[in-house]
Amino acid sequence: MENLLWVVPALPLVGVAFNGLLGRRAGKGVVAFVGPGVVGAAFAVAIALFVHLVGLPAGERELHQTVYEWLVGGGFGAPVAFLVDPLSMTMVLVVTGVGFLIHVYSVGYMHDEDERGFARYFTYLNLFTFAMLLLVMADNFLLMFVGWEGVGLCSYLLIGFWFADRDNAEAGKKAFIVNRIGDFGFLIGIFLVFSTFGSVAFADVLPAAGAALTVGGTLAFWIALFLFLGAVGKSAQIPLYVWLPDAMAGPTPVSALIHAATMVTAGVYMVARLHPIYQMAPSALAIVAGIGAATALFAATIGLVQNDIKKVLAYSTISQLGYMFLGVGVAAFTAGIFHLVTHAFFKALLFLGAGSVIHALHGQQDMRYMGGLKSGMPITYWTMLAATLAISGIPPFAGFFSKDDILWRTWDAGHPLLWAIGFVTAGLTAVYMFRLFFLTFHGKFRGTDEQAEHVHESPPSMAVPLAVLGVLSLIGGWIGIPAALGDPLGGLGNAFEGWLAPVFERGEVAGELHPAVPPIEYGLMAASVAIATLGLLAAWWLYVRNQRLPEELSLRFRAAYTVLRNKYWIDEAYTLFVVRPFNALSAFAWRVVDDGLIDGLAVMGTGRLVRFGSGVASRWETGYVPGYVLVFFGGALAILAYYLLG
Amino acid sequence: MTGVDLAFWFFGTLAVVTSVLVITNRNPVASVLFLVIAFFSLAALFVTLHSHFLAAIQVLVYAGAIMVLFLFVVMLLNLGQPQWFDVQARPLVIVAAALGAAFVGLLWKGGLLEWTPTVTGPAAGVPEDVLGSVEAIGSALYTVYYLPFIATALLLLIAMVGAVVIARRER
Amino acid sequence: MTLAVGPGHYLFLSAILFTIGTVGVLTRRNAIIIFMSIEIMLNAANLAFVTFAAAIGDLAGFVMVLLVIAVAAAEAAVGLAIIVAMFRHRQTVDVGAFNVMRG
Numbered sequence: 014m015e016n017l018l019w020v021v022p023a024l025p026l027v028g029v030a031f032n033g034l035l036g037r038r039a040g041k042g043v044v045a046f047v048g049p050g051v052v053g054a055a056f057a058v059a060i061a062l063f064v065h066l067v068g069l070p071a072g073e074r075e076l077h078q079t080v081y082e083w084l085v086g087g088g089f090g091a092p093v094a095f096l097v098d099p100l101s102m103t104m105v106l107v108v109t110g111v112g113f114l115i116h117v118y119s120v121g122y123m124h125d126e127d128e129r130g131f132a133r134y135f136t137y138l139n140l141f142t143f144a145m146l147l148l149v150m151a152d153n154f155l156l157m158f159v160g161w162e163g164v165g166l167c168s169y170l171l172i173g174f175w176f177a178d179r180d181n182a183e184a185g186k187k188a189f190i191v192n193r194i195g196d197f198g199f200l201i202g203i204f205l206v207f208s209t210f211g212s213v214a215f216a217d218v219l220p221a222a223g224a225a226l227t228v229g230g231t232l233a234f235w236i237a238l239f240l241f242l243g244a245v246g247k248s249a250q251i252p253l254y255v256w257l258p259d260a261m262a263g264p265t266p267v268s269a270l271i272h273a274a275t276m277v278t279a280g281v282y283m284v285a286r287l288h289p290i291y292q293m294a295p296s297a298l299a300i301v302a303g304i305g306a307a308t309a310l311f312a313a314t315i316g317l318v319q320n321d322i323k324k325v326l327a328y329s330t331i332s333q334l335g336y337m338f339l340g341v342g343v344a345a346f347t348a349g350i351f352h353l354v355t356h357a358f359f360k361a362l363l364f365l366g367a368g369s370v371i372h373a374l375h376g377q378q379d380m381r382y383m384g385g386l387k388s389g390m391p392i393t394y395w396t397m398l399a400a401t402l403a404i405s406g407i408p409p410f411a412g413f414f415s416k417d418d419i420l421w422r423t424w425d426a427g428h429p430l431l432w433a434i435g436f437v438t439a440g441l442t443a444v445y446m447f448r449l450f451f452l453t454f455h456g457k458f459r460g461t462d463e464q465a466e467h468v469h470e471s472p473p474s475m476a477v478p479l480a481v482l483g484v485l486s487l488i489g490g491w492i493g494i495p496a497a498l499g500d501p502l503g504g505l506g507n508a509f510e511g512w513l514a515p516v517f518e519r520g521e522v523a524g525e526l527h528p529a530v531p532p533i534e535y536g537l538m539a540a541s542v543a544i545a546t547l548g549l550l551a552a553w554w555l556y557v558r559n560q561r562l563p564e565e566l567s568l569r570f571r572a573a574y575t576v577l578r579n580k581y582w583i584d585e586a587y588t589l590f591v592v593r594p595f596n597a598l599s600a601f602a603w604r605v606v607d608d609g610l611i612d613g614l615a616v617m618g619t620g621r622l623v624r625f626g627s628g629v630a631s632r633w634e635t636g637y638v639p640g641y642v643l644v645f646f647g648g649a650l651a652i653l654a655y656y657l658l659g
Numbered sequence: 660m661t662g663v664d665l666a667f668w669f670f671g672t673l674a675v676v677t678s679v680l681v682i683t684n685r686n687p688v689a690s691v692l693f694l695v696i697a698f699f700s701l702a703a704l705f706v707t708l709h710s711h712f713l714a715a716i717q718v719l720v721y722a723g724a725i726m727v728l729f730l731f732v733v734m735l736l737n738l739g740q741p742q743w744f745d746v747q748a749r750p751l752v753i754v755a756a757a758l759g760a761a762f763v764g765l766l767w768k769g770g771l772l773e774w775t776p777t778v779t780g781p782a783a784g785v786p787e788d789v790l791g792s793v794e795a796i797g798s799a800l801y802t803v804y805y806l807p808f809i810a811t812a813l814l815l816l817i818a819m820v821g822a823v824v825i826a827r828r829e830r
Numbered sequence: 831m832t833l834a835v836g837p838g839h840y841l842f843l844s845a846i847l848f849t850i851g852t853v854g855v856l857t858r859r860n861a862i863i864i865f866m867s868i869e870i871m872l873n874a875a876n877l878a879f880v881t882f883a884a885a886i887g888d889l890a891g892f893v894m895v896l897l898v899i900a901v902a903a904a905e906a907a908v909g910l911a912i913i914v915a916m917f918r919h920r921q922t923v924d925v926g927a928f929n930v931m932r933g
Binding site for chain 2: 833835836838845850851852853854856857858859860862863866867869870873877880886892896899902903905907910924926
């Protein structure tokens with residue numbers, strides 16, 4: 014089995030080659046088969062690997078394969094080598110599994126594209142899957158960075174998929190540039206790691222972290238912080254979150270796959286993967302947790318007042334990613350990854366459901382012109398309900414278990430303030446998610462009559478992935494039922510924690526697998542269920558029962574409403590304090606430094622100098638042969654005189 | 660003063676005088692004829708150096724073939740009369756003459772006249788009339804120096820083709 | 831100055847002839863005359879070669895003279911062909927008229 018690791022990323026790469034080179038000629042039918050097919054096959058291989066891995070003793074669940082010696086130089090080596098342990102196995106399953114469903118969904122969603130666009134779309138989507146698999150399966154920093162950049166590139170390509178519209182292209186560029194800032198930090202982190210450990214292989218660095226770094230040391234702090242800067246960019250945390258809402262310009266399945274389920278969680282995965290380093294830097298971990306909690310609350314408040322259905326989901330994603338960072342920040346790596354997995358299910362479903370709605374309304378994304386879609390789209394309605402319950406944290410849906418795990422661990426680690434932020438955010442999550450849900454599916458339809466007639470349930474290629482993800486949103490959390498709730502499924506227990514325990518054994522305190530349950534855990538659990546229910550009811554009260562009330566509230570709390578509507582003017586602040594000065598600096602570098610000094614003085618100056626010198630020198634070149642002979646003879650004479658007389 | 664010395668003075672003077680006439684005479688045909696005399700004088704000087712073979716070649720190739728070619732071209736281009744542009748401007752003529760005088764003067768002062776051999780070649784000691792014979796030159800040419808000889812043959816072939824191509828009337 | 835002749839006399843004669851050729855190249859503008867001057871210079875060199883060969887006792891000098899004569903023949907053929915071609919273009923053999931390589 015170990016030799017089969019390369020097959021998993023190779024399959025999507027085959028899809029890239031086929032769709033990219035032959036897709037246009039092969040036609041949409043073939044592409045619709047190959048594009049999802051290769052990812053499905055990769056998923057099948059991943060399942061086989063998973064079965065194999067489960068069959069091994071818990072301590073030996075680690076597969077390595079070196080495919081190719083990529084970079085070799087002196088003592089430095091960075092092979093193309095794959096590592097599959099429970100952590101990356103989890104990620105591979107999520108990426109290929111959810112990815113496969115979204116590929117299938119895309120066949121229906123993108124069917125209006127022509128052959129060219131269709132093939133291009135699946136080329137990019139397969140390329141993304143390949144890069145993401147590279148990221149999660151890499152066994153060294155450098156290969157991980159290749160995947161890291163690869164997913165960033167695909168994100169850029171897919172956000173700007175409909176690049177003919179200038180706004181879409183701008184959104185793609187914004188995502189790319191903001192990500193570059195984070196990638197810069199990541200790269201610095203890798204340099205620091207290499208200079209400290211003399212290697213970039215996880216197998217060399219991670220076990221040695223304890224010996225090479227001192228707990229709370231400066232070096233550990235900076236390595237962890239720079240690496241986290243990469244995560245902040247990729248996973249859209251404060252202050253680099255601004256690209257994600259704009260990234261909604263891409264096709265909706267892309268938002269589901271890249272900007273909800275997989276790529277944006279790469280930062281969480283990275284922190285979890287490198288947890289031995291973070292363990293050495295408690296202050297860096299505190300920053301991770303702080304930024305996570307702040308982002309969660311901050312994005313949730315903005316999400317409350319957005320009218321674009323995808324923008325609400327985008328801010329929700331940022332908020333949920335904040336939860337994950339809160340989890341890993343308090344060293345509850347299992348909880349963070351657990352939330353990553355369940356979030357992949359329900360958030361992908363939410364996006365796909367939103368895509369289904371947008372599809373039915375022919376591109377309408379503004380919730381003010383939706384409503385009452387429940388009857389026309391039953392499958393979308395029920396699956397969306399499952400996902401909304403899951404994200405709101407209503408038991409027994411998936412989100413409840415993972416979110417509650419994070420909150421409990423935060424409290425348990427001694428951060429009541431962070432817990433409180435997470436707790437409030439949980440309530441806000443329920444409010445804005447059910448706001449979205451009620452505005453979209455309940456009440457009266459507020460769009461045009463023409464749209465109302467065309468409302469239809471999506472084709473099977475879209476409905477089936479919705480249904481599958483709906484089921485997962487319900488049961489996905491049952492793999493991690495906390496010990497506090499006993500063992501309702503009989504023998505499963507907290508399977509997820511046990512599964513990841515070998516990876517994090519150094520990270521989490523030993524013996525915590527079956528800790529005694531303090532009474533307060535039940536109290537906190539009840540509180541978070543209560544606040545989620547409260548949020549649900551509040552949304553129902555505001556958007557179903559008293560539909561005038563939201564407007565009155567917005568008028569009464571005008572200041573707060575304006576701040577939220579304008580997203581705290583963060584984008585404007587960036588424009589004013591970063592973009593404009595940077596543009597001015599670039600203009601200076603262009604006009605004065607480049608045009609003036611380099612081009613004008615150096616390049617053109619050299620040319621002019623040579624030209625002038627040649628003009629002077631060419632006066633000697635009379636083209637008159639006897640003149641040359643005269644000079645030649647005079648020279649010969651001079652040499653002769655030197656030898657005979659000198 | 661031996662007969663050979665007398666021959667040197669006679670033919671040496673003749674060569675110098677005719678050469679000067681070649682470059683001073685305004686009539687190209689006369690120049691060519693003076694040059695023929697100069698080449699004959701050099702052939703005679705070769706004889707005084709015991710290289711009869713080279714003297715014969717000199718007469719055959721230079722005085723015979725090459726000079727006929729010159730004469731032919733002069734006639735062909737109808738340049739038998741003095742040309743208006745024939746001589747350079749006077750300052751250049753003076754400078755050239757001065758440079759030439761300086762050159763000869765330098766060599767005179769440098770002691771070229773008193774030069775005597777300080778090294779001996781591989782054929783040193785061989786009688787003089789054997790040294791310059793056809794047999795000696797021929798065996799050297801076909802054994803030791805066969806590669807330059809072949810290269811010269813090729814050069815002549817290329818020159819032949821080149822001359823035809825260059826002088827051919829363009830179509 | 832003695833009238834007894836040694837190799838130095840031959841070499842000095844060679845130098846005088848060479849100088850005459852050079853002065854001819856410098857002072858004349860008729861391409862054919864210049865060409866003849868060059869032939870004088872070649873012959874001056876030949877004389878020096880033969881003198882050295884006879885004085886030192888080395889056949890290389892004789893062989894070299896043969897090669898120079900062959901080269902001179904080739905050069906005369908090509909050079910005169912060039913003069914004919916140039917004359918066809920410009921109707922003159924004035925070297926002052928051929929200055930297209932002027933800088």
